[in-house]
Every structure is written in structure tokens, then in C-alpha cells.
Amino acid sequence: MKTTDHNSWDAMLAVVQAFHDKHDFRNTGGEELGYRVALMAEELGEISSCVTKGKSTTALAEEVADLLILLMGTGIAANFDLKQAFWEKMDRLMQRESRMINGRIRVSEFRDME
Numbered sequence: 001m002k003t004t005d006h007n008s009w010d011a012m013l014a015v016v017q018a019f020h021d022k023h024d025f026r027n028t029g030g031e032e033l034g035y036r037v038a039l040m041a042e043e044l045g046e047i048s049s050c051v052t053k054g055k056s057t058t059a060l061a062e063e064v065a066d067l068l069i070l071l072m073g074t075g076i077a078a079n080f081d082l083k084q085a086f087w088e089k090m091d092r093l094m095q096r097e098s099r100m101i102n103g104r105i106r107v108s109e110f111r112d113m114e
């Protein structure tokens with residue numbers, strides 16, 4: 001029996017790839033970046049709705065998962081390695097300073113703030 005390692009990024013990416021293949025997204029417009037941006041905005045709106053309407057954490061988690069699946073699929077659609085991009089960006093983010101701005105923390109390079 002084939003088992004899936006639910007802790008593995010590669011397994012997650014493989015099932016997103018299988019989802020794309022199942023519906024032939026590459027040849028049916030499902031991997032067009034403009035369309036994907038619209039879908040990601042739609043899911044972000046659903047996440048926002050969960051927060052502003054006080055929906056359950058379960059509902060919020062489902063919408064965040066929808067967005068993650070779209071993000072991973074966008075890496076497939078645009079032919080980049082999202083895991084590599086994540087680690088490269090995270091390494092840079094971990095070097096950045098934070099400031100309190102209007103009562104909330106912000107981590108940024110603050111290049112245009114002076």
C-alpha cells in the first residue's frame with residue numbers, strides 16, 4: 001500500500017501537481033497567471049470574511065489551505081521552486097529589523113522611511 005508522508009513538502013507538491021494533471025490545468029487556462037492571481041485574491045477575500053464575520057478556526061484553516069494550494073500551484077504554473085524561494089526569503093527576513101508602527105510591529109528593510 002502506498003502511503004503519503006503528510007509532513008513532506010514534496011508529497012504536498014506532488015498531490016497539487018496531481019490535481020493540476022487531473023484537470024489538465026496547463027492546457028485549460030488553469031495555469032494562466034492572471035487567472036491564478038484572481039483566484040488567490042478570491043481566497044484571500046474568503047480568509048478576510050472568516051475574520052471579519054467571526055467564523056470558526058476550522059473555517060479559517062480551510063480557506064488558508066485553499067490559498068496555500070493555489071500558492072503551491074502557482075509555483076508549478078510559473079515553473080519556480082517555491083520551497084527554495086521560501087528558504088531564501090526566510091533567511092533574508094530573519095536578518096531584518098522590526099519597528100513598532102501605529103501600535104503594531106512591522107518587519108521591513110525600512111529603506112524609504114527616513
Ligand SMILES: [Mg+2]
Pocket residue numbers: 043046062063066
Ligand atoms: Mg475557499
